[in-house]
Amino acid sequence: MTMQFARPVFVLVGLGYRREIRNVLEALEFLNDWPGDAREKNAALAACRAALDGKTSADTARFAFIAFALKLDILLEDGGPGGWKADGAGTAGTTIPRVSVPGSGV
Numbered sequence: 001m002t003m004q005f006a007r008p009v010f011v012l013v014g015l016g017y018r019r020e021i022r023n024v025l026e027a028l029e030f031l032n033d034w035p036g037d038a039r040e041k042n043a044a045l046a047a048c049r050a051a052l053d054g055k056t057s058a059d060t061a062r063f064a065f066i067a068f069a070l071k072l073d074i075l076l077e078d079g080g081p082g083g084w085k086a087d088g089a090g091t092a093g094t095t096i097p098r099v100s101v102p103g104s105g106v
Helices: 024-033 039-052 058-071
Strands: 004-014 017-023
Touching (some): 004 024, 017 024, 024 039, 024 058
Antiparallel strands (some): 004 017
């Protein structure tokens, strides 16, 4: 089960290349490949695992992944070069909510 996102998330992966993340499984794979152990990465991993286990929604996992990408400044809005504002309000007026995954401690 992949659990599709309502809208894909686009991230920078180096040298100006972008990657489209379309579902929970792709987000989980991206996070597992990403080095480091940041709090936002752990929260996004927990949210993706919880979604795949049926304990939370794909939207919750998507928002956690977006929070991770925002923190690392690799998030692109709708695949374009504009990016998102660090305060959580997207350039298109989208607000990224704080995400809490029950039982994860994050």
